Structures are given as structure tokens and as C-alpha cells.
Amino acid sequence: xxxxAEAEPAPLLRVDNLHTRFATEQGPLRAVDGVSFDLGVGExxxxxxxxxxGKSALVRTIMNLLPASARVPEGRVLFDGRDVRALSPLEAKxxxxxxxxxxxxxxxxxxxxxxxxxxxxTESMRYHLGLSKAQxxxxxxxxxxxxxxxxxxxxxxQYPHELSGGMRQRVMIAIAxxxxxxxxxxxEPTTALDVTVQKQILELLARLQRExxxxxxxxxxxxxxVSGMADRIAVMYAGQFVESAPAAETxxxxxxxxxxxxxxxxxxxxxxSHTRLLAIGGRPPNMVTPPAGCRFAPRCGYADDSCTxxxxxxxxxxxxxxxRAASRTHQxxxxxxxxxxxxxxxxxxxxxxxxxxx
Amino acid sequence: xxxxxxxxxxxxxxxxxVRVEHLVVEYPAGQGRAVQAVSDxxxxxxxxxxxxxxxxxxCGKSTTGRALxxxxxxxxxxxxxxxxxxxxxxxxxxxxIRPRIQMIFQDPISSLNETRKVxxxxxxxxxxxxxxxxxxDSRVDEVLDAVGLDPTAVGHRRPRQFSGxxxxxxxxxRALVLEPELVVCDEPVSALDVSVQAQILNxxxxxxxxxxxxxxxxxxxxxxxxxxxxxxxxxYLGRICEVASADALISEPAHPYTQLLIGSVPRVGADQRIGxxxxxxxxxLPSPMDPPAGCRFHPRCPLAQDICRDExxxxxxxxxxxxxxxxxxxxxxxxxxGTDQALxxxxx
Numbered sequence: 084x085x086x087x088a089e090a091e092p093a094p095l096l097r098v099d100n101l102h103t104r105f106a107t108e109q110g111p112l113r114a115v116d117g118v119s120f121d122l123g124v125g126e127x128x129x130x131x132x133x134x135x136x137g138k139s140a141l142v143r144t145i146m147n148l149l150p151a152s153a154r155v156p157e158g159r160v161l162f163d164g165r166d167v168r169a170l171s172p173l174e175a176k177x178x179x180x181x182x183x184x185x186x187x188x189x190x191x192x193x194x195x196x197x198x199x200x201x202x203x204x205t206e207s208m209r210y211h212l213g214l215s216k217a218q219x220x221x222x223x224x225x226x227x228x229x230x231x232x233x234x235x236x237x238x239x240x241q242y243p244h245e246l247s248g249g250m251r252q253r254v255m256i257a258i259a260x261x262x263x264x265x266x267x268x269x270x271e272p273t274t275a276l277d278v279t280v281q282k283q284i285l286e287l288l289a290r291l292q293r294e295x296x297x298x299x300x301x302x303x304x305x306x307x308x309v310s311g312m313a314d315r316i317a318v319m320y321a322g323q324f325v326e327s328a329p330a331a332e333t334x335x336x337x338x339x340x341x342x343x344x345x346x347x348x349x350x351x352x353x354x355x356s357h358t359r360l361l362a363i364g365g366r367p368p369n370m371v372t373p374p375a376g377c378r379f380a381p382r383c384g385y386a387d388d389s390c391t392x393x394x395x396x397x398x399x400x401x402x403x404x405x406x407r408a409a410s411r412t413h414q415x416x417x418x419x420x421x422x423x424x425x426x427x428x429x430x431x432x433x434x435x436x437x438x439x440x441x
Numbered sequence: 442x443x444x445x446x447x448x449x450x451x452x453x454x455x456x457x458x459v460r461v462e463h464l465v466v467e468y469p470a471g472q473g474r475a476v477q478a479v480s481d482x483x484x485x486x487x488x489x490x491x492x493x494x495x496x497x498x499x500c501g502k503s504t505t506g507r508a509l510x511x512x513x514x515x516x517x518x519x520x521x522x523x524x525x526x527x528x529x530x531x532x533x534x535x536x537x538i539r540p541r542i543q544m545i546f547q548d549p550i551s552s553l554n555e556t557r558k559v560x561x562x563x564x565x566x567x568x569x570x571x572x573x574x575x576x577x578d579s580r581v582d583e584v585l586d587a588v589g590l591d592p593t594a595v596g597h598r599r600p601r602q603f604s605g606x607x608x609x610x611x612x613x614x615r616a617l618v619l620e621p622e623l624v625v626c627d628e629p630v631s632a633l634d635v636s637v638q639a640q641i642l643n644x645x646x647x648x649x650x651x652x653x654x655x656x657x658x659x660x661x662x663x664x665x666x667x668x669x670x671x672x673x674x675x676x677y678l679g680r681i682c683e684v685a686s687a688d689a690l691i692s693e694p695a696h697p698y699t700q701l702l703i704g705s706v707p708r709v710g711a712d713q714r715i716g717x718x719x720x721x722x723x724x725x726l727p728s729p730m731d732p733p734a735g736c737r738f739h740p741r742c743p744l745a746q747d748i749c750r751d752e753x754x755x756x757x758x759x760x761x762x763x764x765x766x767x768x769x770x771x772x773x774x775x776x777x778x779g780t781d782q783a784l785x786x787x788x789x
Binding site for chain 1: 497604636639708
């Protein structure tokens, strides 16, 4: 990586060479395998990946919310200069909510089904901010109104099952914002919602983020969702960021064959019906025993012998004469980056026959 | 009750495989009440065609697909398959029709009995119909091969040893082994990653060509339905909004709801920032227990007038082959940007 030429302000969040392993019967599974990135105050970092790519494990490591079967053998998470993983359990409890908060995919299972909405929204404010019941309730009403919930006063006395999926996700967002966190982690926040509701929730997140000056990590399997929200996008595959770049560059100057393949497999409105899609053959690698070289090589249309030897180093598009700050660069892990215009010189084939590797 | 019309039905002839008219499906909702999941829906499917049925949760699209198979039989209306009125059939006569109409579901893993071997799962239908063992084995092998699975490698394995995409291939093989004419696909790729989704969509196109299938493809995903369909029906709260060819529907949507749906899909690429502007009060699906009078979309529609609250719109042809059930369809081709703004859509 080129040395930073610009003076960069200290990031709000610095993730440095993070590794997360889960214990499995076959051995340790490398869910996150060497991920680094910086996130500035008020910025949005989008992470795109398919199931099993490690994106949820990554944010759970950042949030210090890992199950007991997980280990973090290497790497650090610095939030405003503090090592998140070194916090005591009591410190961590205060950290969640007041500094970092999270919105999950499924609002119906994330809310407590037997507690009223009002109790769930006020809980963290009473605990963290020491507000009285009346103060917390008044603020809860403001928050519910701010997140676009109709008749907020009536909602306080309702249970989650009385609300629609979109309304429940608004409640989750109100809870996450209750203590004014500086970082919001949204893990597939709209995946369970209808498309018209999804758009409302994304607009809500964008507005709240701007008004509260929050930084955000937005995780999605949907390039479209991340594309409209993020300042910077990382594409995750087999526990690593295979490509990361400022949002516009991600689509205009694709470097990694996996990014190209993923984008080509999405059906598009501007293609006529029955346009054949470019599927990615095969399956992601087993992360207990990942391939020695590039992890995408077994499925990559551009791969040759040089891809299977050693892991490809992290490369950058920056020239030596005009290096950008590390958090502004376009980085990728590929020794044969995509050079021509995307979707033209693609050699990957549409494998109808999967190899059945069990 | 006022219908929403049949203007979009094409003349019935030997090319017509399915003709559904005035379909109504009610479910009991407790306390003697009923909820109408489908309220007077009509459509037809020509042989070899892929008809897409698209809408959000609760619009009645899955109920419509299941009513076509008489699972359960509709409350009212007609379902004609190859000229046979299915709603009149009972018992053995209905059973005899079933191999000709097969179904593929959303969750391929839970659709397969995990204790049984792949070969037996695919062979089940043939065994029920008493085909000889030799024929069963060769048919199963042929269809497994057709869906991209090696019969000798997968036949003796059980579903849990396969990924979601491979399980969906097994489900497709199981549907195809009976040589159906119509396959009803209910959200068949919604549980799959996009790269696997592409494999399955390509496979369905291949199988359609190879076996001469007709497809009813039910989904919430506009991009998917646009890719696979010849013709698309948009549903909202139990009724039809718009019917058109896939290309026309996406490029020139005329119903305000279709426009809202298309405008809500997040697009990939630069300059597509989600609007930071405070959106209007959220508009969500009203309860199907108590659907709005008149046009059911009127409470969410920025163009609604008095007539929309009182009168159920009938489908009518606004361009050749393009039908819409709306009192104020968006047919002014010169001002698509203006209508976008009227609907408060930030995404181009």
C-alpha cells in the first residue's frame, strides 16, 4: 500500500488486520481472515457479500458480540482510539448503545415479543442515560415520531406483533438511536421487508444519519442497497475484502473478477427479458481449509497457475506519484485485475453442471 | 361485487393453456369473518409462455398460484386448464390432472424430506403413478442430468448434503420428472444468493426450452420477473393493477403502483444516492381484512381523486397489449420525469 500523502484525521473506527475463527468439528473456520478498514465520523461504509462470506461475523467481531465458540487470534478494533475488545464486560455494556448500536435483519425476532414497545424503546435511555420514566417516555415519543411511526403515543402501549414489519424495523431503529450512538451498524436492515418499505427505511437511515452525524456500517447482499447509501464499498468473499473503493469507483472501474461476476449475475431492468445471466459456477471455498492461493481462483474465469500458489497481495490503483490517503484508495486482491470495460472480456463460463463437493 | 374486468384476456383458442376468470379466494379469519386474499382476478397463459405474477407481501400472488392447482380450491371463479374446468373436478379426476401441473417452492431445503435419498425424492411421483422400475430409474437419471446434477454422484445422497441452489435443482428435477405442461414457480430464487439465483433462472429457461414448458412465475422481485417473463401481471391487495409484456411494463409502467414498485428498486451504480429528503409519512399496505373501497391503492396513491375512492377501476387497454386498472393511468409518454416527482420518487 502506498504511504499516506494527505494528513488524515484519526478515524472514528479503525479495524486492523482482524481475524475471527469459529470452532467447528472439522477444525477452526476462518470466518474473518485479515480485514482492515477505517471509518471516519459521519461516513457510511458498505459491505457486500453472499451468504457465508463472513460479513456478519465481521461486524459481530467489531461489536464484540461473538458467541463463545469464536476466537479472535489476531487484529484490533479501535473505536475513537480505544480497543473495543479490551473493554471489561461492564464497560462493553455501556459502549453498546451509547457509542455503537446495531440494527438487525429481522425485526420480528430482534424485538421482545412480550414487552410493550414503550418499555423496549425507553429501556436503554433509563439504563445508560439515567433518565426518569417520564423523561424517557417523552424522548421515546420524539424518537418514534422521528422514525416516521404513525400515532407514536398509541404504539408505546402496543406489542411488536401488532405492528407491520416495516413499523417494527422503525422501532428497532428508534431503539438503536435512543442514546445517540456515534456508529450505527446495520446488518441487512431491509432484507426482510417489501421493496417499497425498504426504500422508506433506507431513506430514513440516510436522513437520521445526516441529522445525527452518525457513522454507519451497512451490510447487504444487495449491491443496489449499498450503492445508494455508502461512501465507500467493500466486497467480501471467503472472509476477506477482495475489493474496496469509493462507491462510484466500485462500479465504474471494477478490478476484482468476483465483483465483476457478482454484478453480472444480477438481472437488470435495462436488459430485455430472457437475457441470459452470467452465473458464477461452483461454490465458495470451505473456510476450514481455504485454497492456498486466491480464494476465488477455483471459480474465476481469469485464473491461471499463478493464482493458485500464494495469496494475492493487496494492490492499489493509485500511482506512486499521486497517492491517496489509505481510506480513499481503491484496493483489490488480484494479480490479474479486470482491465477492459466490464462485462465485455469475461471468460468465465456459465457452469450448468456444478461439481458436487460434499 | 364490482369486478376489475377481463379486457386483458386474450381470445381462447388451442394456444391457451390456462384461463382464470373472476378468481376469488377467501380464508376464514376467526369470529365468523373471512379475509379475501384474491378478489376477482382474471388472467390467461398461452402455451410456451412465461407469465410473471409480481407484487408485495399480502397481494395474493401465492394464493392465486395455489388456487390454480386447487390447493385449496378457490371460493369462486373459474380455472380452465387445457379447456378443462378444474373447479368442477373432484377426487380421482382432479388427481389425474395433477401430474400435468407441478409446483416449485421458495425454500428448497425444507421442501425436500431430509431423510430420503435424492433418487427416491425425484422418483416419488413416478412410483405413485405405477411406472415400472426400469423406466423410473432411467427417467430420474435423465432429469437429474438435465438440471445439472450427476445422477450417479448425487442419487444416493440426502438433501442436507447439498447447498440451497443444488436443493432447488433437485426440486426442479422432481417437478419435471412427471413431464408437466405447466410449472407454477412460487418465489423459486428468493432464498438464494444472486450468483446461485442466476444459475437457477438460466436453468429454468433451459428446462422450459427442452421440455416445452409453460411457466407461472410468482415473485416479489421486479428485476427477476422482468428477466424471466414474457408477460407480467402486477397485483396489489388481491387485485390486478396492470398487465403488459415484460419490456413494456418496465419501460412504460402506467399504473401508479407499478411506478412506485419500479421506482423503489435500488439500482446499482453511481449517482443513485438514496434521497436524504424526509419522505412523506410512510405508506404501507392496508389490512386485507378491511380493504379500501374503490381502487385499493387509492390511500397510497398521489394521483387519487374522488372517483378512485368510490369506483373499482376496470382493466382497459391503453396501448396494444398493455392493460391497466386505473382511473388515471400514467400514459403521457412525454413527461415520465414529472410523474416520478409527483410520486415522490428519488430513484431514477
